[in-house]
Amino acid sequence: AAGVIQSPRHLIKEKRETATLKCYPIPRHDTVYWYQQGPGQDPQFLISFYEKMQSDKGSIPDRFSAQQFSDYHSELNMSSLELGDSALYFCASSLSADPYNEQFFGPGTRLTVL
C-alpha cells in the first residue's frame, strides 16, 4: 500500500538560508499535519491543512509557512534558518471521513542547520 512520502530525506543548510520540505500524502487522504521533533523530544505539532485550507496552527515560528496544493501535497517553507531549527520534520496524512482521524506518518526529513 502507498505510504506518505517526504522529500528530501536529509537536508543540510547554513544559518539564514531557506529550506523547503515536501510531503505527499497517501492517495485520497485530504488532511496533512506537520510535526517537528528535536533531539530527545516528542513530536510537536506545527500546522495542519484540510482540503487545501489551513485548519490549525501550533507552535510554528513566523519564519515558517506552509500550504497544501490542489493535488493535496504540502510544502513547509522555512526561512532565515537558525541552529535551533535542526530537527526531524514529520508529515502525517489522514482521511477526514475517519471519525478518529488516524494519522499515517511519513519517514521524515532530517534538517541540519550549520
Place this chain on the structure above:
Amino acid sequence: GENVEQHPSTLSVQEGDSAVIKCTYSDSASNYFPWYKQELGKRPQLIIDIRSNVGEKKDQRIAVTLNKTAKHFSLHITETQPEDSAVYFCAASSPSYDYKLSFGAGTTVTVRA
C-alpha cells in the same frame, strides 16, 4: 490545548518481564489514543491504538487500557524481548483541537537480556 503527561521517562526491565507505561490527558473530548514506538532517527510507528468507545484492546503481547472517567490510559507489554527496546510515545487526539496529536514526553524502554 490538550496536555498529555507520560510516566515513567525511562524503564528498564528484564527480558520476559512486563513493562507498563501510563499517560494522562486533559481534554475530556479526546477520543483517539495511539501509542507509537520510535527507533532512533525513524518515524513514529503505530503499535496499537484505542478509541474512546472501548476500555481495553489487545494485540498479541501488547495491550492498552483506557479510563475515560479518570482520563488516563496505559500500555502493557508482556514477555518483553530485546527488540522491544525503543522510545514509546503515547498521544491523544481531540476534535476540539482539529485532531492534531498531542504527544507525551516519551518513555525510553530498555529490555535487558
